Amino acid sequence: MESSCNLLVVLDAGHGGQDFGACFMGRCEKDDNLRLALETQKQLSFLGIPALTTRASDTFAPPAIRAEIANKTDADLFISLHRASSPKPNEDAAGIESFVYLTSPLETSGRAAQLILSELADAGVQRIIGVSRGNFGVLRRAAMPAILLDMGFINNEIDNRLFDINITAYAGAIARGAAAYFGLLTGAAFLGGGQDCEGNGTGARAPEIKTLLCAAGQDTWRALRQKARCPFALGYTV
Ligand SMILES: [Zn+2]
Secondary structure, three states, rough: OOOHOOOOHHHHHHHHOEEEEEEEEEHHHHHHHHHHHHHHHHHHHHOOOEEOOOOOOOOOOOOOHHHHHHHHHHOOOEEEEEEOOOOOOOOOOOOOOEEOOOOHHHHHHHHHHEEEEEHHHOOOOOEEEEEEEEEOHHHHHOOOEEEEEEEEOOHHHHHHHHHHOOHHHHHHHHHHHHHHHHOOOHHHHHHHHOOOOOEEEEEOOOOHHHHHHHHHHHHHHHHHHOOOOOOOOOOOOO
C-alpha cells in the first residue's frame, strides 16, 4: 500500500473572479466549483490524502496557471471541477460526466475518472453520463493523470437541488474514488454492500467516511493513523 503522505491531489475549482463560468438564475458555476473543491479537500484529508486547491476564494486564475500549479507541485492527480450547461434549461441534459484529455491513457486518467464516477453513482445523482474525451486546456497541460468533472447541469433545477443537498456526499465520493485510484482503499466498501462498524449494511456509501474506514479494516486504520502526521494542506492554496 502506497503511503498517502507522498501523494498530492490538486483540485481545480473551475472559473472564478471575473470568469463566472456558466450561470443560471443568478447561480454561477464558479461558486459551486469552489464550494465543492474546498469540501473535497476536506474529505481527502479525512482519508489521509493531502490536497490543495487552485484557488480558495472568488479569485481568477488563468487556465494555464491551474495545470501549472499541479505540474510545479508534482501532483499525482489533477481534478478540475466544473458544472455543465445545456443550450436550454431543464432539458433532458442532466447528470454527471467526466472528461479525460484526447490522448490520455485509459489506464491512468481513464481509470481515475471511472473510479470516481462509480463512487458518485451512489452519492445522489440523476444519472452518470460516463467518461468522454475532451480537448480541455487544463487537461492537455497537466503532466499527470488528469480529469475534469462536470458535476451536473447548472441549468437543470434537479441537478442543482441534488448538488446542494449532496455536496458533502459528492466530495466524499470524489475523495474515495481518488483513494481507490491510488490503491489506498479497496474491498467491500468500494464494491457496494459495505457494512458499518456494527455490521449493518450501509447501502449508501456516500458521506460515511467513518463507515468506509471501519469496513476497510484495521490495517487501513493503522495506515491512516500513520498518515495523519502528514502536514495536511487543508485550507492551503497556491
Ligand atoms: Zn466550467
